[in-house]
Amino acid sequence: MDKVAVDAMGGDLGPRAVIGGCAKALAAHQHLSIILHGDEAVLQPLLSGLPGAARDRLSLVHASDTVSMQDKPGHVMRHGRETSMWSAIAALKTGEAAAAVSCGNTGALMAVSMLQLRRMEGVSRPAIACLWPSRGRHGFSTMLDAGADVKAEAADLLAYAIMGATYFRNDFDEPRPRVGLLNVGTEEHKGRAEIKAAHDLIARHQETGRYDYVGFVEGSDLPDERVDVIVTDGFTGNVALKTGEGTAKLIGEFLGETFRSGWVPMLGGLLARRALTRLSQRIDPRQVNGGVFLGLNGTVVKSHGSADATGVAAAIGLAAKLAGSGYRGRMAERLVIAAQASQDAPKGDGA
Amino acid sequence: MDKVAVDAMGGDLGPRAVIGGCAKALAAHQHLSIILHGDEAVLQPLLSGLPGAARDRLSLVHASDTVSMQDKPGHVMRHGRETSMWSAIAALKTGEAAAAVSCGNTGALMAVSMLQLRRMEGVSRPAIACLWPSRGRHGFSTMLDAGADVKAEAADLLAYAIMGATYFRNDFDEPRPRVGLLNVGTEEHKGRAEIKAAHDLIARHQETGRYDYVGFVEGSDLPDERVDVIVTDGFTGNVALKTGEGTAKLIGEFLGETFRSGWVPMLGGLLARRALTRLSQRIDPRQVNGGVFLGLNGTVVKSHGSADATGVAAAIGLAAKLAGSGYRGRMAERLVIAAQASQDAPKGDGA
Numbered sequence: 001m002d003k004v005a006v007d008a009m010g011g012d013l014g015p016r017a018v019i020g021g022c023a024k025a026l027a028a029h030q031h032l033s034i035i036l037h038g039d040e041a042v043l044q045p046l047l048s049g050l051p052g053a054a055r056d057r058l059s060l061v062h063a064s065d066t067v068s069m070q071d072k073p074g075h076v077m078r079h080g081r082e083t084s085m086w087s088a089i090a091a092l093k094t095g096e097a098a099a100a101v102s103c104g105n106t107g108a109l110m111a112v113s114m115l116q117l118r119r120m121e122g123v124s125r126p127a128i129a130c131l132w133p134s135r136g137r138h139g140f141s142t143m144l145d146a147g148a149d150v151k152a153e154a155a156d157l158l159a160y161a162i163m164g165a166t167y168f169r170n171d172f173d174e175p176r177p178r179v180g181l182l183n184v185g186t187e188e189h190k191g192r193a194e195i196k197a198a199h200d201l202i203a204r205h206q207e208t209g210r211y212d213y214v215g216f217v218e219g220s221d222l223p224d225e226r227v228d229v230i231v232t233d234g235f236t237g238n239v240a241l242k243t244g245e246g247t248a249k250l251i252g253e254f255l256g257e258t259f260r261s262g263w264v265p266m267l268g269g270l271l272a273r274r275a276l277t278r279l280s281q282r283i284d285p286r287q288v289n290g291g292v293f294l295g296l297n298g299t300v301v302k303s304h305g306s307a308d309a310t311g312v313a314a315a316i317g318l319a320a321k322l323a324g325s326g327y328r329g330r331m332a333e334r335l336v337i338a339a340q341a342s343q344d345a346p347k348g349d350g351a
Numbered sequence: 352m353d354k355v356a357v358d359a360m361g362g363d364l365g366p367r368a369v370i371g372g373c374a375k376a377l378a379a380h381q382h383l384s385i386i387l388h389g390d391e392a393v394l395q396p397l398l399s400g401l402p403g404a405a406r407d408r409l410s411l412v413h414a415s416d417t418v419s420m421q422d423k424p425g426h427v428m429r430h431g432r433e434t435s436m437w438s439a440i441a442a443l444k445t446g447e448a449a450a451a452v453s454c455g456n457t458g459a460l461m462a463v464s465m466l467q468l469r470r471m472e473g474v475s476r477p478a479i480a481c482l483w484p485s486r487g488r489h490g491f492s493t494m495l496d497a498g499a500d501v502k503a504e505a506a507d508l509l510a511y512a513i514m515g516a517t518y519f520r521n522d523f524d525e526p527r528p529r530v531g532l533l534n535v536g537t538e539e540h541k542g543r544a545e546i547k548a549a550h551d552l553i554a555r556h557q558e559t560g561r562y563d564y565v566g567f568v569e570g571s572d573l574p575d576e577r578v579d580v581i582v583t584d585g586f587t588g589n590v591a592l593k594t595g596e597g598t599a600k601l602i603g604e605f606l607g608e609t610f611r612s613g614w615v616p617m618l619g620g621l622l623a624r625r626a627l628t629r630l631s632q633r634i635d636p637r638q639v640n641g642g643v644f645l646g647l648n649g650t651v652v653k654s655h656g657s658a659d660a661t662g663v664a665a666a667i668g669l670a671a672k673l674a675g676s677g678y679r680g681r682m683a684e685r686l687v688i689a690a691q692a693s694q695d696a697p698k699g700d701g702a
Binding site (some may be wrong): 134239253255 | 536
């Protein structure tokens, strides 16, 4: 059984959407069991509507309090012990669950996860990895950090390269992922100082991390076939992720207007409807919902705050898959080798 | 006559595309005249193909050298006096032209422009402003900096707000543009230190800059109706711009595959063809081609390096429009007021 702890509260659509997602995930994965964390008085009535088969693999742990989207991470770290988010992560720490999922406040989730699970050796900034629809061989690329931290030094970016490559290798069965470093141009002389330093570090550690480094990539390369893993700081990554989502949504709206602009295009849209539905699924962020926290001693998946049942189910499915894969052990090994190599290496400034 | 200096060399598609763009622009704008800068031996034969009406309003200034996409800005500043790029900007400085256009190396163009034209008073980092397709009232938003500098301090971001608002007001006849500051969330406590400082500065200078400040915005808000001008540093802005373009291109490709996936969707696509063409024009970056350099004593438009004749014509049209508008005088006034207010104001740290 893959046991996943789910924070039932804190998503924009409330616990009903989360429980709907649990039901979908339980129906899709026979070896999944879920521990739901949240307010019993709210959740118990919602559970009664579930089919018996799903109900058997779902248990409930009461938590009286909820983290809101407005709560500051520091506040939750100090006063959040009674929240459903804290409780879900605690289940990971005690080993009751093998992975945890929450739709709640990203900053608070990262803070609570770091506090309880601690960082892996060699990691000073954990990262959030997300999937990006791509024209590449696997249909997706991975970008990290998508928003765990607003800054990243060169050593952090190297850790992201190693973590991202391990994650991508695990998820897509790709022996040698190609890693690119996000910059404002592909020429060697461009970018900020920490990015130029990271460029050298990531190139030097290709064998440690078992990836091929393709060099600098630009925003337009995020869906490109020449790269599998895109490394960047969490500020830039978060802006890129939301810009991509926003652009896709805008074009979707424009496309809808196009087909409603007269009866001839409307007929065209009807004829192409099934193909267009497949297209919208292909670029629907709900289908690949879930940012994975990398660099912690535990597997935490952050679902989109506005995720509906389909989105929540995708995040739970991802958590279950990761829980069973053992990727963290392999990641830890490579991070330790890279950290040791950096300590042993002569410093670039001649010291 | 609106006189525009055009750098004929340095675009990815070579001088033929630039001259094609000149011909299109001359045909579309009766009050436009163009001074073409570049290698006479290359350009003269290409010009002979132009219609006489266009040829009459086009003159040629010889420049023997060309800036390549690989040249470093510093190198061009020291050794670039014989290049077509330098020559086009010099025509602005001497007053022979009222605006300049180049498809060449962005970093070199900014460096050469700063060196010859100098920065406006109160501006320490000039910026590149670009247009973004939007669901807002004017169909576009403006984002800056799209990549002039990889860094921006709080005072730079305030200057971007003032410059962007003036530019947007001029371009869309909008008395009170709404300004937003790009961040990883809309909550007050999020983001980097310089962004929190800029948040306060931009809010304080709403009357100086004659804009309404809507606060923090996210990547997904770039096409949103609640904001007209999006302010960010040039690293983040460049990644966002290219991510948006890359996403639009990917969806366009997926859409093409959708309509080719069988004969029923193909028939649908044929019926909707005219409406789909209008859609692709609406999101085609060539139609709004041209990043405008703001904060210099002269109007310089950077066309996309890969621009074809349609794209080059759009950039020249934009330059001509700006040249005649007098927006720089109004911008200069507000920048000076803001700079003086910052000097007079008590420092936040109590000094």
